[in-house]
Amino acid sequence: MRFTADLEPVIRDLIRDYRDAFLPYFSYSGISPMCGVEHSIQLVPDYHVHHQAPYRLSIPEATELERQLEELLRLGFIKPSNSPWGAPVLFARKADGTLRLCIDYRGLNRYTIKNNYPMPRADKLFDRLAGNRFFTKIDLRSGYHQIRVAAEDQPKTAFRSRFGHHEFTVMPFGLTNAPTTFQTAMNDIFRDILEEYVIVYLDGILVYIRTLEDHIRHLRDVLQRLRKHGFYAKLSKCRLAQRKVDFLGHYVSDQGLNMDDAKITAIAKWPVPTSAKQFRSFLCLISYYSNFIQGYARYSYVLTSTLLWKNPPWFWTPLCEDAFRALKKAVTCAPVLRLPDFDRPFIVTTDASDFAVGAVLSQVFPSPPDSPYPHVPPSPPLLLTPLLD
Numbered sequence: 001m002r003f004t005a006d007l008e009p010v011i012r013d014l015i016r017d018y019r020d021a022f023l024p025y026f027s028y029s030g031i032s033p034m035c036g037v038e039h040s041i042q043l044v045p046d047y048h049v050h051h052q053a054p055y056r057l058s059i060p061e062a063t064e065l066e067r068q069l070e071e072l073l074r075l076g077f078i079k080p081s082n083s084p085w086g087a088p089v090l091f092a093r094k095a096d097g098t099l100r101l102c103i104d105y106r107g108l109n110r111y112t113i114k115n116n117y118p119m120p121r122a123d124k125l126f127d128r129l130a131g132n133r134f135f136t137k138i139d140l141r142s143g144y145h146q147i148r149v150a151a152e153d154q155p156k157t158a159f160r161s162r163f164g165h166h167e168f169t170v171m172p173f174g175l176t177n178a179p180t181t182f183q184t185a186m187n188d189i190f191r192d193i194l195e196e197y198v199i200v201y202l203d204g205i206l207v208y209i210r211t212l213e214d215h216i217r218h219l220r221d222v223l224q225r226l227r228k229h230g231f232y233a234k235l236s237k238c239r240l241a242q243r244k245v246d247f248l249g250h251y252v253s254d255q256g257l258n259m260d261d262a263k264i265t266a267i268a269k270w271p272v273p274t275s276a277k278q279f280r281s282f283l284c285l286i287s288y289y290s291n292f293i294q295g296y297a298r299y300s301y302v303l304t305s306t307l308l309w310k311n312p313p314w315f316w317t318p319l320c321e322d323a324f325r326a327l328k329k330a331v332t333c334a335p336v337l338r339l340p341d342f343d344r345p346f347i348v349t350t351d352a353s354d355f356a357v358g359a360v361l362s363q364v365f366p367s368p369p370d371s372p373y374p375h376v377p378p379s380p381p382l383l384l385t386p387l388l389d
Contacts, residue, residue, distance in 0.1 A: 010216060010241075011240050011241055014216065014219060014220065014223070014240070015235070015240075017220075018220075018223040018224075018227060020227060021223050021226050021227045021231075021232060021233055022232070022233055022234075022235040022238075023141075023232050025075070025141075037147065037181070037184060037185045037188065038147065038148045038149065038150050039147050039148070039149045039150065039153070039171040039175070039177070039178065039181045040149075040150045040153050041108070041112055041149075041150075041153040041156045041157075041175070041177070042112065042113040043111045043112060043113065043156075044111050044112075044113055047111035048111065049084045049085055050085060050086075050087070050107030050108055050110070050111070051084060051085060051086035051087075051107075051160070052086060052087060052088050052104075052107060052160070053088065053160070054088050054089065054160045054161050054162060055088045055089060055090050055104075057089075057090075057091070057161075057162070061091050061099065062162065064091070064099050065089060065091075065101065065161060065162075065163065066163055068101050069161070069163055069164075069166065072166075073166075076169060077145055077168065077169060077170045078166040078167065078168050078169065079154075079166065079167060079169060080164065080165065080166060081155060081158045081165045081166050081167035082165065083155035083156070083158035083165070083167055084155075085108065085155060085156050085157075085158040085167075086158050086159060086160040086165060087103050087104050087105050087107060087108060087157075087158070087159045087160070088103075088104050088159070088160060088161075089101065089102070089103060089104070089159055089160070089161045090102050090104060095262075102173065102174060103157075103159045103172055103173070103174050104174070105157075105172075105174040105175055105176070108156060108157075108175070109174075109175065109176040112175070112176050112177060114176060114177065115177040115180040115181070116180075117180040117183065117184055119179065119180065119183055120183070120199070120200070120201055122201065122248045122249075122250075122288075123291070125195075125199045125201065125206075125248070126248075126250070126252070126257060126339060127339065127340055128195045128199060128208075129199075129206075129208055129252055129339055130338075130339035130340055130341050130342075131210060131254075131339075131341065132208040132209055132210055132254065133209075133210050133211075133243065133254045134208065134209055134210070134211070134212055134215040134241055134242070134243070135206060135207070135208050135239075135241075135242055135243070135244070135245045135247075135252055135253075136206070136207040136208075136215070136219055136238070136239065136240050136241055136242065136245070137204065137205070137206055137238060137239045137242075137245045137246070137247055138204075138205040138206075138207070138222065138226075138233050138238050139203060139204060139205075139233060139234050139237035139238060140203040140205070140226075140231055140232065140233055140234065141232045141233060141234040143182060143202065143203025144170070144171045144172065144173055144178055144182060144203070145170040145171065145172075146170070146230070146231055146232065147170060147171040147181060147182060147185060148169065148170055148171070149168055149169060149170060149171055154167050154168060154169055155167055157172055157175070179202060182202055182203065183200075183201075183202060185229075186200040186202070186203075186205070187200070189225050189226070189229050189231075190205075190222070190225065193218075193221070197209050197214075197218045198218070198222060201248055204247060204248065205222065206245070206247050206252070207219055207222055208252075212241065215241055216241070219240070219241070246260060249263055249288065249289075255336055255338075256336045256337050256338045256339050257336065257337040257339065258334075258336055258337075259289055259292055259331065259334045263285070263289070264331055264332060264334065266285070267282075267285060267286055267289075267327075267328055267331045267332075268328055268331065268332050270282055270328065272316070272321070272324065273316070273324075274314070274316075275314055276314060279303070282324075283300070283303070283304070286327055286331065287300070289331065289334070291337060292330075292331070292334040292335065292337060293327065293330040293331065293334070294330065295326070295330070296327070296330075297358060299323040299326050299327050299330075300323075300327070302319055302320065302322075302323040303320055303323050303324065338363070338365050340363060341363060341365070344363050344364075344365075345363070346361055346362070346363055347360075347361070347362045347363065347364070348360070348361055349362065
């Protein structure tokens with residue numbers, strides 16, 4: 001992290017005062033059980049115990065698995081198990097090239113009663129950020145592992161590998177209700193200040209305000225709450241008192257929202273899909289940034305109107321190719337989106353076609369004299385999802 005000369009001492013004092021919230025590691029014994037927050041796994045009445053043979057792993061994967069299991073055992077996050085449940089293990093490669101341990105809990109999730117706790121929407125969270133100049137992003141260290149699994153449900157998390165049979169004492173990744181359990185915990189911690197100067201999405205916390213003095217005071221409040229409830233942040237992934245931070249796949253600043261550069265590169269380099277499965281992966285990524293793409297509904301309709309029929313024959317036409325290229329090009333030219341100012345009037349514009357209706361909610365923003373974009377017209381406004389026949 002880089003700071004101006006006058007800001008660096010303030011941040012260093014803050015980190016020193018709350019160094020126990022930035023521990024380099026923690027163990028099961030160091031997790032403070034939150035009142036009423038632990039992960040439970042409720043099953044449907046007609047469930048069947050699921051167990052499955054271990055997946056085959058390459059030699060490097062097996063070596064890494066043995067290392068990670070030893071570490072998890074040392075920290076008390078897993079323990080030997082004799083549970084009848086048993087999910088297989090696999091690995092996913094992280095962006096930095098290291099291997100992430102994953103448990104295939106699809107068999108358990110099939111019989112788990114789903115928790116319908118409402119998750120926040122990214123676009124609604126971003127609406128709260130207009131007019132702010134200082135931002136801090138706090139990433140929690142191994143966030144899910146900071147929630148305990150109820151003792152009676154730990155056997156259900158059992159997994160198998162060539163190195164034995166183990167079960168989790170802390171919440172693992174891959175359980176169907178894990179996100180809602182974690183979001184519940186975060187909302188309970190920050191409930192009285194949510195969307196006042198803090199927004200939270202799972203293990204990502206964003207603190208925002210207009211003035212530096214208020215920002216430092218709010219940071220102390222947030223870190224004090226994490227300390228009180230025994231949650232730990234990963235300092236290397238935190239961005240403290242910045243004018244621009246990355247959050248939920250976007251860059252946030254006082255200018256507005258930008259697309260994440262890594263996502264722009266990934267979309268620009270995306271090869272032409274050769275199957276419906278590949279196309280769905282592309283559409284899932286690019287639809288998240290539809291607000292940045294003028295004409296997104298038109299281009300996506302060309303692709304989805306035939307390619308996503310149930311069991312369609314895969315037929316990539318020149319028209320599909322044109323729409324695919326247009327979407328990729330639009331992403332590389334994505335504008336900075338201004339955040340809504342709720343003190344200014346909104347303009348509603350509607351339109352319709354033979355197959356859709358839509359509406360645009362927009363505002364007029366004058367360019368400030370010191371704006372780096374003095375001649376750029378207002379960004380394309382948010383296009384509401386068309387109602388297809």
